[in-house]
Amino acid sequence: MGMYKYFSLVFVSMVAFCMFVSCDKAKKHIDVAEGFVKEKKLDEALVEYTKVIEADPNLAEAYYGRGKVYFELERLEDAAADFRKAIDVKSNYIDAHKKLAETFMKIGAPDDEFQKRFKAIQNDPDNAMGYVDLGVFYHKLEKDIDAIEQYKQALELDPNNSFILYNLGVGYLDMGLYEDAETIFKQAIEINPTHDNAHYNLAVALHKRGKIDECIKELNKTLEVNPKYSNSYVIFGLIKLREKKFDEAIAQYNKAMEIDPDNLEARYQRAIVFALQERYDDALAENMKILEKNPKHASAAYNIGVIYHRTDRLDKAMEWYDKVAKKIDPLYEDAYYTRGQLYSMKGDHSKAYSDYLTYAMITKWRTGKDPAVVYNPDEIKEMFLHSVPALKDQAKDQELELKTN
Template sequence: MNFRALGWLFYAVSGALLCTFSFVGCQAMVTPRTSTEAPAPSEASEFEPIPDPYYHYMLASLASGKGNMEEAEEQLVQAIDLDETSSYLEIELAGRLWRRGDVDGTLQHALAAVRKNPKDIQARLFLAGFYTTQRQNDEALAQYEQILQQDPNQREALLYSANRYQEVGDYERAIAFLNQLTAAHPDDVAGPYSLARIYLHLKSYNQAEANLDRVLQIRPDFGPAVMDLAEVYSATGRFDKAEVLFNSMIESNPRQFQGYLSLGELYLKTGKEKEAGETFERLREISENSVEVRKKIAIELFQYKKYGEAERELADIVEEAPDDFEARLFLAAVLEAKGEFDEAQKLYRSIPEDSPAHLNARLQLGNLLDKQGKTDEAEALFRESIQTMPNAVKLYLGLAYMLTDRGRYEDALSVLNEGLAANPDNIDLLFQIGMVYDKMRDYEKSLEPMRRIVELEPDNANALNFIGYTYADKGIKLDEAETMIKKALSLSPNSGFIIDSLGWVYFKKGDYAAAIEYLKKAFELLPDDPIISEHLGDAYLALNQLEEALGAYKKSLELRKEDRDQIQKKIDDVELRLNERP
């Protein structure tokens, strides 16, 4: 028999209603006969199950209603055996198995449902949801892609696909899915709000504002959109409008803690210290002096270098809650920023090993010792900490950074490889190994860990950019370099370093106009990077734009700490050519 969900539902409900009145009613549904009919000689005194999937589905529903989940599952298995084409039954059983934690059984029956009816969108949604819970994101995405082939406007599939591509940094594809979602579901805030969040991340404030306006047209009371719009106003210098929005949020919800924090941060940003203090004091009152809220206030004060106020806030917390080691860590960082190194050290050392803040305390302490010129003591502390926390990748990296800065490249590599042995294929360790080899000017060896990263994470923008830039700088594999860098740029479209790499590829290819276009954009994003300034100078020089080249080279020299002779020579050459002009 071919299963139809509506038929099953009708049968189950009808059976349940009849059985409410008498068990005889249930028997009548199984084998109706007149009262004068004699039973067949072979019939048992109790009625026998009917080989009908509807019947077993009904019994499963009855068992479930009585809380007998094991019996319900057994009846569903029998129903599936009798109707081998039903995807609905498979999903019904998969759902029950999932609720009791049978992961393998859930997957088995969800896959069976999709095999039985590949066009069953609900079955694919269930399977995709299962994969998501197991963090099997590629498998989930494949199911959503199948759903979209059948229904291009299916909401969950569009939203998940957009989120997945956003997670890996493919914003172009994420935006395409969200635009489709917005067009197909114009009254749904999910599309425009998700678009706004992406554009905020990309600092594309005009597009973010347009989408937030759309969200608020649909749902004027949607608090997160109001908050984000105020942030857009603040980021674009429209502080008065931001202040109005933050205040409106607070008025509509006086216990909106984030509204007070954002308003206080805005006042700090605009130099209104008195108003900031009043706002934070009001927040303390309405939060009933919540420790978590006060720590957030301290962080805001710290970010705007209000060290004295941040110190007082955190010192009060530490006195009230001596076991709040996160607050103690923050207080140590404030004291370090104030130059009170001895007091900061004491606090870092006072955080116990069993505290979640212990790892960061050791890192901060090691960096502080190094800052004070106590390099040997810092190195000993890092190595001691690694012995007790061998899986803490940050410790290997912290020690390697310090050794690299001291020019001890071989020692840094030894530490990083030790970390890699304890944490195989760790992306951060691999990347830093490549960076150390690059410092050593061993470019071929620097590429090996980067290629491994791309094998492990094909969408790792930093590794793609590193390989592409290295090829470009050596003038080899320029087409491959361009492809890799463009992919990296699609993943991180606002990265000044990646934009510089693309400009450098065009320079090496002889397309100087395109090179200048990208290098100027990179310089706008990273005006304090001496390499980008030098690249821009080289591109201007290639087009004989001598004044522009001279300005870029002088900027690079101003920023340089090493290889200054090389830049000075370029400046001298350009000045000589300018003087030789008629």
């Protein structure tokens, strides 16, 4: 009996030793992989992460790390698969949930993704992250009201989760409910003071509310947490733009692009300043560069139309409004509104009427509110019934605004 016990103890010790060695070996591979990532040696990093996964297929961190590398390499389907695997292994892996959502925001959700999320909620109705996943996909379709409802349900299950609060804040921000967004982001930061995205988006909400001093404080806090948060300088630029200090605004956008040369928002805002300075060729060139990087950037395409519109190149303006509405984003309401102005100027009241109504319907669908337009739908209908030419004149006098995101 004593000999049996002795061998049992040795066996258990050997198992523990092997587990320790395996764990230590996996950690070394992950460390090596992370080193390759920092050196931008992404192919070598993939090899190291794959070695870890082959050695231990239940290590969520390895799938997450490899998913991030795939994401950087624009292998988005592979990235989504790895982030999903990381979540399968560790259901409360917040960073993996974030990156999966970010990945699908770039590639679009597969057709069955909603069904998967509905079933996930049905199978586990007490899992807050299931509602967050569904909310993110509603958000992607710009169904902000539905997204907010899902985030609220998630928050009832997990009221102290800063990630859920952050998503709810973004929903309010996109709805233009800046006071609500401010409140929610402050709650998220109270729970997690190092959440750089929450600090940044709080700054955005404060900027929208005209609380400039508080906004600047939050931008500085964002940079304290993450000195490489390039979009902070975009907001600094918007503050300078608000003061009509155009050159200082451009300097801030340039600083953002020094940190991140692919910061399209900085380039986009710089294009707006060029347009305001009536440097229209520069503004067009900047927006074209944005579309080279992201052909689906509807606001850049829309602003190209606005620039042509402002400079009385109306056929070109119509071409770009058509491109936005028909090809890039059929739910981009401003394209219908400004195209309606052009149709009205051309005397095509029927198409103008149709575009104004489309604008109104999309705005109400997205926000749940009637749009604050020059005329409400009933007034527009009344004007067309009586063939009032004033619409043409007033539309022509309407100041064209660049879309500022």
